[in-house]
Amino acid sequence: MVHVIASIYLKEGRLSEYIEIFKSNIPNVMDEEGCIEYLPTIDLPASLPPQELDPNVVTIIEKWKSLEDLTAHLSTPHMQAYRESVKDLIEKISIKVLTEA
Numbered sequence: 001m002v003h004v005i006a007s008i009y010l011k012e013g014r015l016s017e018y019i020e021i022f023k024s025n026i027p028n029v030m031d032e033e034g035c036i037e038y039l040p041t042i043d044l045p046a047s048l049p050p051q052e053l054d055p056n057v058v059t060i061i062e063k064w065k066s067l068e069d070l071t072a073h074l075s076t077p078h079m080q081a082y083r084e085s086v087k088d089l090i091e092k093i094s095i096k097v098l099t100e101a
Contacts, residue, residue, distance in 0.1 A: 001036070004062035012056060014089040015042070019058065021085050022065050028078040034069025038062050051082040056091075070097070 010018050022040050029038045039061050043053045064070040073079060 001100065002064040002067050004060070004064070004070065005093055005096045005098065006060040006062070007094040008058045008060065009054075009091040010056045010058065011091055013096055015056060015058070018089045021082065021089075022058070022060075025078055025082045028057070028076075029073065032069070032073050032076065034065035035073065036063035036065060067097075 008018070018035075019040060026038060028037055041059045041061055043051075043055070043057065043059075045051075045053055064073070
């Protein structure tokens with residue numbers, strides 16, 4: 001199994017717009033071969049040090065059956081359309097692709 005943690009750093013004030021676009025694409029991604037989980041999350045103030053809160057970051061949590069499934073996901077037409085529709089909302093992206101230790 002492959003886990004992906006993607007941190008999407010948004011331009012100030014663009015969170016709602018980004019979340020709306022992202023959520024509209026979830027059904028397309030969930031229909032893909034090998035997709036187990038795909039959801040956007042935002043910081044929850046939990047008063048647990050050393051938690052860092054950022055109101056302009058969306059963290060995407062993904063689980064895929066294989067690296068091949070993840071790679072295929074990146075080239076689908078709906079992901080190309082998604083990237084085009086959010087490109088002006090994003091400052092930077094950080095991605096971690098993980099497997100069980």
